[in-house]
Amino acid sequence: MKDLVRAAHIGPGLAVVVLATLLAVADGLSPGRVLLVAAAVLAGQLSVGWSNDLVDEARDRTVGRADKPLASGAVARRTVLVACALAVLATVVLSLACGWWAGVVHLGCVASAWAYNLGLKSTWWSWAPYAVSFGGLVVFVSLAASPPELPxxxxxxxxxxxxxxxxxxxxxxxxxxxxxxxxxxxxxxxxxxxxxxxxxxxxxxxxxxxxxxxxxxxxxxxxxxxxxxxxxxxxxxxxxxxxxxxxxxxxxxxxxxxxxxx
CATH class of the missing domain: 1.20.120 (Four Helix Bundle (Hemerythrin (Met), subunit A))
Structure with missing residues (x-):
């Protein structure tokens, strides 16, 4: 389990979750809504982290990345694939539970991060997914309020x-x-x-x-x-x-x- 968690890039992922949670508190969301926002962002970050290691497995093995559990063989590829699929499903459900428009925005943020993993990281446009995802995160939190509003x-x-x-x-x-x-x-x-x-x-x-x-x-x-x-x-x-x-x-x-x- 520890290696599976490490494969999700849990450090940066939790940093994003904490940021989203603090934004939700600052926006005055109810405690239940704050937890829902945090859960949706956590699921999305887990999917992004696992997809990153799945896409980069061959590269990581080439350079001998012992810190990557998937590349080092500490965790099976099938295990990471299943975990990633479940995280994607949870992301969709939890995001839409925050409200239709909020959910669409958050799913767009996660899709943008996946686009980085799937190829944009190797182009001049590598910065764009980060801009879209971090900027969209602020919009997502505001739209998750009741009533929803744009920041x-x-x-x-x-x-x-x-x-x-x-x-x-x-x-x-x-x-x-x-x-x-x-x-x-x-x-x-x-x-x-x-x-x-x-x-x-x-x-x-x-x-x-x-x-x-x-x-x-x-x-x-x-x-x-x-x-x-x-x-x-x-x-x-x-x-x-x-x-x-x-x-x-x-x-x-x-x-x-x-x-x-x-």
């Missing part, structure tokens, strides 16, 4: 920008393994030296949009802009791991502001 334009915009930055920073540790198996998405074309500053620009853009949406005079927006400005110096001038860490801290700052503004 202001700037909230999904911030979500999309955070998604793009997450893609850039998430791929950074795997650049060499991906290159060995022919994966050439946007981060691979940028290269390890340019990823942190490009991610920082995207994250600062998210901070600015947040500040504009929440009102430039609010204490939270001013604090966010100041923190982002300080950290971007570390991204552009830092050495070693400093640019990467600074970019991640900007992302965390934006997530906090996003939740505060929801």
């Amino acid at each position: 202001p334009w700037w909230l999904p915009t911030v979500g999309a920008l955070l998604g793009v930055a997450a893609h850039l920073l998430n791929v950074l540790p795997d650049l060499d393994d991906d290159a060995a198996t022919g994966v050439r998405g946007l981060p691979h074309r940028l290269g390890p030296r340019r990823i942190p500053p490009v991610a920082a620009v995207v994250l600062v853009a998210a901070t600015v949009v947040l500040a504009l949406g929440a009102g430039l005079g609010s204490p939270a927006s001013v604090a966010g802009l100041v923190v982002a400005a300080v950290l971007v110096v570390g991204v552009l001038r830092g050495a070693g791991r400093v640019p990467f860490v600074a970019a991640v801290l900007i992302a965390l700052t934006d997530v906090v502001l996003l939740l505060a503004a929801s």
